[in-house]
Amino acid sequence: EAGVAQSPRYKIIEKRQSVAFWCNPISGHATLYWYQQILGQGPKLLIQFQNNGVVDDSQLPKDRFSAERLKGVDSTLKIQPAKLEDSAVYLCASSKRAPGQVNTEAFFGQGTRLTVV
């Protein structure tokens, strides 16, 4: 079974530029998560999709971050414009979680390491 695929693996941009990350979850997984992990800290949830609907984006800085999952499969996360403090690893994860189900195992991608200079 293929895992969660993310691209690119690494990205270096200047502040105020834009960047986009792509995630392809495990086939059949309805739930998709985007996490931000700053060096030395645990991951922080940015947004959670159930199919193509957003169920939690309370910690997404909506003035500069956006995410979509138009067909309920692949997802993109965009930052526009980037700030220095956005330097982090952006992790995508997916799970089979069905609506109302609380505890399911999440599978993570390799992450995209973003450096903003």
Add this chain to the structure above:
Amino acid sequence: KNEVEQSPQNLTAQEGEFITINCSYSVGISALHWLQQHPGGGIVSLFMLSSGKKKHGRLIATINIQEKHSSLHITASHPRDSAVYICAGTGTSYGKLTFGQGTILTVHP
């Protein structure tokens, strides 16, 4: 205040030693996940447990629901076990994972 507290933050061991990493969690969390993250790598799910004990190879995870405490044990540790180990809880709305701070484990040969 984080709902998941992990200790120790850093752990150094000699090859072959028995290792324990602890995790305490708050009310509302009904399952604990143990995750492993290698430098520069993604996160791998090791265990998800809501009661009792699970074992996979040299890894053992236990959870005490009454005390809201979970432990990850590594028997006969090896340098390739060096990684960051993270516990995370679910049980809040929508199955959101709440992460602990992580434990950086270094096993010396």
